[in-house]
Every structure is written in structure tokens, then in C-alpha cells.
Amino acid sequence: MTSRLRFHRLFLSLIIIAMSSLIIAPALSIAQSAYRPASANLEARRWFQEARFGLFIHWGVYSVLSKGEWVMNNDKMPIADYEKLPAQFNPTEFDPVEWVSLAKAAGMKYITITSKHHDGFAMFDSKLTDWDIVDRTPYKKDVLKMLADECQKQGIKLFFYYSQLDWRHPDYFPRGRTGLTAGRGESGEWFKYIDFMDGQLRELLTNYGPIGGIWFDGMWDKPKAEWRVEQTYKLIHELQPAALVGSNHHIKPIPGEDFQMFEKDLPGHNTAGFNEQSEVGELPLETCETINNAWGYNADDKKFKSTKDLIHYLVRAAGYNANFLLNVGPMPNGKIQPEFVTRLKDIGQWLEKNGETIYGTRGGPLTPRPWGVTTRKGNKVYLHIINWPDSVLSMPKMPQKVKTAKFFKDGSKVEFLEHDKYGFFIRIPQTAVDEIDTIVVLELAGQ
Numbered sequence: 001m002t003s004r005l006r007f008h009r010l011f012l013s014l015i016i017i018a019m020s021s022l023i024i025a026p027a028l029s030i031a032q033s034a035y036r037p038a039s040a041n042l043e044a045r046r047w048f049q050e051a052r053f054g055l056f057i058h059w060g061v062y063s064v065l066s067k068g069e070w071v072m073n074n075d076k077m078p079i080a081d082y083e084k085l086p087a088q089f090n091p092t093e094f095d096p097v098e099w100v101s102l103a104k105a106a107g108m109k110y111i112t113i114t115s116k117h118h119d120g121f122a123m124f125d126s127k128l129t130d131w132d133i134v135d136r137t138p139y140k141k142d143v144l145k146m147l148a149d150e151c152q153k154q155g156i157k158l159f160f161y162y163s164q165l166d167w168r169h170p171d172y173f174p175r176g177r178t179g180l181t182a183g184r185g186e187s188g189e190w191f192k193y194i195d196f197m198d199g200q201l202r203e204l205l206t207n208y209g210p211i212g213g214i215w216f217d218g219m220w221d222k223p224k225a226e227w228r229v230e231q232t233y234k235l236i237h238e239l240q241p242a243a244l245v246g247s248n249h250h251i252k253p254i255p256g257e258d259f260q261m262f263e264k265d266l267p268g269h270n271t272a273g274f275n276e277q278s279e280v281g282e283l284p285l286e287t288c289e290t291i292n293n294a295w296g297y298n299a300d301d302k303k304f305k306s307t308k309d310l311i312h313y314l315v316r317a318a319g320y321n322a323n324f325l326l327n328v329g330p331m332p333n334g335k336i337q338p339e340f341v342t343r344l345k346d347i348g349q350w351l352e353k354n355g356e357t358i359y360g361t362r363g364g365p366l367t368p369r370p371w372g373v374t375t376r377k378g379n380k381v382y383l384h385i386i387n388w389p390d391s392v393l394s395m396p397k398m399p400q401k402v403k404t405a406k407f408f409k410d411g412s413k414v415e416f417l418e419h420d421k422y423g424f425f426i427r428i429p430q431t432a433v434d435e436i437d438t439i440v441v442l443e444l445a446g447q
Contacts, residue, residue: 035233035256038241044212045258048244049284050360051109051157052318053351055344056288056327057099058161058295060117061085061137063332069296072119072167076181079168082119086136094143094334096150102336103156106344107351109359111151112159112215112325115144115204117296118179120168124208128199131168148208157212159244160204162197164227165218169193176221194228198235205239213244213258220250229254246286252279259284266368267320285322289313290329291340297329304339307346308436314347314358315384315437319373321363350436357382357408357439365399372437382408383426383440391430396423400444407432408439416442 037045062069064085072082103111116122122132124144134140144160151158166172167179173188205211214236219227233245233256244258253260260283264272267280267287291310292301305313310326317324326347328340351358361375361382371388374381381398397418405414405426415427426440 035237037258038237040242041237041244041258044242044244045284047157048110048212048259048323049321049362052323052358052361053106053108053314054110054112054159054286054323054325055103055106055108056161056295056325057111057113057330058117058297058327059114059143059330060119060123060296061089061121062117062119063297063330064088066297066299066332068294068298068301069114069117069119069329071296072182073178078181078183080183082168082182086121086133087138089133089332090138091143091330091332091334092139094146094330096143096146099147099336100150100154100156102341102344104154106326106348107355108156108326108344110157110159110212111147112161112212113144113147115160115162116166116200117161118163118165118167118218120163120166122200124204126200126203128196128203144204145208148211152209158208159212159215160208161215161217162201162204163218164197164216165221166193169196171196174222176225178221190225191228194232198232201232201235202239205236205243211240211243213246215261216245216247216249219247223249223251230256233257244284250274251277253281253283257283259286261285261325262287262322264289266316267322285320286325287313287317287320287322288325288327290327291343294329295327297331297337304343307343307350310343311347311350311436312386315386316368316373318358318361318375319363319368319384354408354437354439357384357441366395369395379444379446381442381444383442385428385438385440386436388428388438392425392427394423394425398424398442398444400446402442403445404441404443406441406443408441409434414440 058069060069062071065071115124120131124132125134125142126132130136134142148158165176167182170184171188171193173190236243236245246257246259246261248261248263260281262278263274265275265287267285270276292304294301314324328336330336357375361377364374364376365381366374371393372384372386374383385393402416402418405416406412407414417425428438
């Protein structure tokens, strides 16, 4: 065989292999690569980036046991025992006006609430199952409908958290990493479960008015499963083009998603151990955190973060160009515990005075530093100095010449020096230091 003939045969073989790989490639990569967000979706992304602060709510029948949302798995409860909880769940003190008003008082622009957590229990009136709040509890009311109506009245966007993982559904099979002691049968039809999931999402997207988006969780339970996300994401975008899709799968964003989230970590960090594979992408960013250590109500968890620490997290998130989704776990009676209420209101008071430096900003132009972060809006750069013990702060040069430097608190002038070789310096007298966040506004020349 001549070398030229061998080359042609090799070339033809490579073409056949390449074409075969396209033919057998999962529908996920093909369908999702064609995703083009609608104009309404792009506008929603812009709104989301400027909102900067949201309320996360983990609430379900697990609150009856006051041990957090993972109690079914952690206490190895079989389904037969867990199914006794809804009869004890009667949140007669739930007041959607109070909840939404609290979010607004905290300076939050949106709410994300659990519509279905890993226990599979629907906190809405699902027609696809009786394992829901209307059919199984003495309360018999659709709390999500009540909350959705109130959010629309008060101008707060509502997102639905939805767990793809399900410890109870018989067709969630083969099993994943968790919920192995629930006592489910050893058989099931996986795509029948996915159809059920899509059906519930259709309910959420057609019966509750305009929805801000869907916040998915649970793919990490079976990372190699065929989740059929291309079909699910398409369903969401077709039903509500402005709805944003995000997934807490701890990997880089999948085409079809509209924002990227980081659990209990700032973007690019992995102190909590969840985000080791989470590359920071180009989508709008969000980080979520708890006020104590639990997501769902845990009566024994008294390790409450201080208001100062929570404000620092909000500020740092903005400096990383990310939203901050701060969680509360309501009690089974429908009330939000007072320790949470106090902190949310205190954060709101801080934002009333300093919100200009957070809302509508983007992170930068300096990357986050040990002393704090910068945010920017137009030709203004806000230096958030939250950890600086000295009187002179040095940093790299700004992208444009600095016209003025002032303390945000009272507009008084800040001494500064620009040096072509050594960077930019400001002097902060000890009397001007704020115990939470010393904010300096730099006005740059040009835009």
C-alpha cells in the first residue's frame, strides 16, 4: 500500500469516527448547544445582576422534627415513618404578607423558596401526586400560591427551588448516593420519574404567575445519570422565556442555564467542599449561605452569624460580581424565628444607607483583596474596606485617572495619591473608620 493511499484511508477513517461521535453523542450536548436566550431572558439576567440580594427559604414537613431538611436521610427514616409528618404540619401562623414585607425590609429583591426538597414532598397543590401540602396536611392550603400572589403585589420576584433528587418516588431508580434507607423497592422507570418532574415544573410555571426562575438541586446525587436537562430546560424557557434557570450541580454551567450558583462559597472558592469542579463562567453569579449552619429549621442550631459577618458576606459577594442569597428556615407553625428576623432587618437598615454601593453595581475594577473588595457603577468605584488596620491603603492604579476621592458616609474628602510607578494610595484617619465597612468613592475621569 502506498503512503498516499494509507493517508487517504486514515483521513477517511477519522472523518467516519468524527461523524459517528456526533451521531451517538447524547442529546444533551447537541440540543443545548443550540440554546439562544430570548430577549426577555437577557433582560432578566441584567435585572438579576443588579438585584444583588435575595431571600432563600427552606421550608417543608421536615420542620416538624426541628432537625433540618436532611432529617429523613440523616436519621435513616423509612418512608412509612416519614409519611406521618404531614399530618403534624399545620402552619396556621404563616403570613405571606409578613414574609414578603420582611424580605423588602431586609433590602432583598427576590425570594427563592423550596417547592420540593429531597423528601419529594410538594409544598404546592400538585395534581400529579397526593404527596403535597394540600392533600396530606391539615392546613390544606397552597402556600406557594399565597406567596406568589403576595410577591406580585409587593413587587418581589419569586424563584422556585426544585430538587431533582427524590428519596420517596418509586421511579427514582437506580438509586443515587443518598436516601438509601428509605425502603423503596428495587425497581423503577427512570424516564417515568423525569416525566413526573417535568410535569411538576409545568405546574409551577403555569399556575403561579410570572416566575423569576427555577433553582435546581440534586444532580450531584447521580452525576452520571441521563437527567434529560435539554428537554427540561427547553420546557422552562418555552413556558416562561424570562425565567432564569440555574442548577446547584457543582460543575461548570451547562448550556441552557442562565445563572451560576455557588453553595456556601464565594465564586472560585471551595472552603465548603462543594465547589471543587465549579469553574467561574460568564453567566450572572450567585452565592448562597445560611444564618446559622442549617438550611431547614433546626431548633438546636444556635450558631448564628452576626449581622456584621452577614453584611461582609454581602459586600464580598458584590465584589466578586455575585448576588447573595441568604437563607432562613421557617418553623413548622409558619413563623420565621426571631434571631433571623432581627438580622435581616439590621442588614436592611445598613442597605438603606449604603445600597448605592451594592445594587446595580458590578465587581471590580480591582480583584478582591485581603482588605476588602471594589464595586463599580458608571465612572464611580466604591472601595469597601472591611479589614485594614493601617492609615494608608495602597493598591494598583485605577483604569482611569481619579478625579475625586470621598468617604461615602458623609462626602468628606479623602487624601489620595496617584503614582505612575507605584500605584494608588489613600489615607484613612482612624476617626473615619467604620466598624462594619469603610466605603470610599472614587470618581474616575471618563466612563
